[in-house]
Amino acid sequence: MTEISRPQPGEYSAFHARYVALVPEDDLLAAMLTQEAVTTAALNAYAAAPDHIYAPGKWTVRQVLGHMTDVERVFGSRLLFIARGDPARLPGFEQDDWMRSADFGRYALPDLLAEFGAVRRSHLSLLRHLSPGDWTRRGVVGDQEFTVRALARMLLGHERAHLEVLCGRYGPVQPG
Template structure:
């Protein structure tokens, strides 16, 4: 796999800087691989009652956070695939709150949601590991903003880091180790 390198500021919308900044190093695939083994570990021992916890009214439950991470990774993965393959059509935004409301994640066991996230992440990794070098630089428009494939990979990793931090800070889930 070619060295990807960090995306430059012009490769993604300013909104995504908060995610890109959370990813160390130059290799988003390495960050995604590390998360594949550690992110789920922090939640595996949580009870089903704990998985239903919301830190405030109107906030997602732990289950909904995990389901959201899987859904977001699917969306970002489709964007990466599309732009890597040269898609010229602009891709629509997705309403994360509407996705969460309609998903029914609170009716799914936490272990099942963690398995689902692991499966989605495995598919993401298979896609990214086999991209030709030129594909990482390709760009497309999603949510009305231009973004490169390598920026999407960093956003995916940073998005999960963001939610891992929230699970630790707001939900009281012990940090992964």
């Protein structure tokens, strides 16, 4: 396994710095593998109430997981474009617009969780096979430069950020 050094400021946007900061581990791929059990346990706690929200107008648990899966795909696609040396400026996206177009309420929570896991495992396979030079390759998303290694950490950091929200704001589901 190639050592994946930590990205430095300038390899990601100020907005995304919080995601990078949520991944202090040196062994990124091992951390991503370990996280699956943590995420599964946290979300399974809401199996009986997947439409629970912590405040009016906020996303349901099911929508949070759907969003996590969408962002996993977006960050992973960006990572792939940049790793392959594609010179195209990649687009940003507006999560609230995406949520209005998504219908995560029709999915069973276990199905959404399985889909998230499948997308993550796909990214892990890609990451395992990157060459040493791929990790520091740069590309542009919107008006900001990103490196592959920053995007890889952002995959895990975004997941952890939403788990913090679930654990901190959604709290335990109250019976009935």
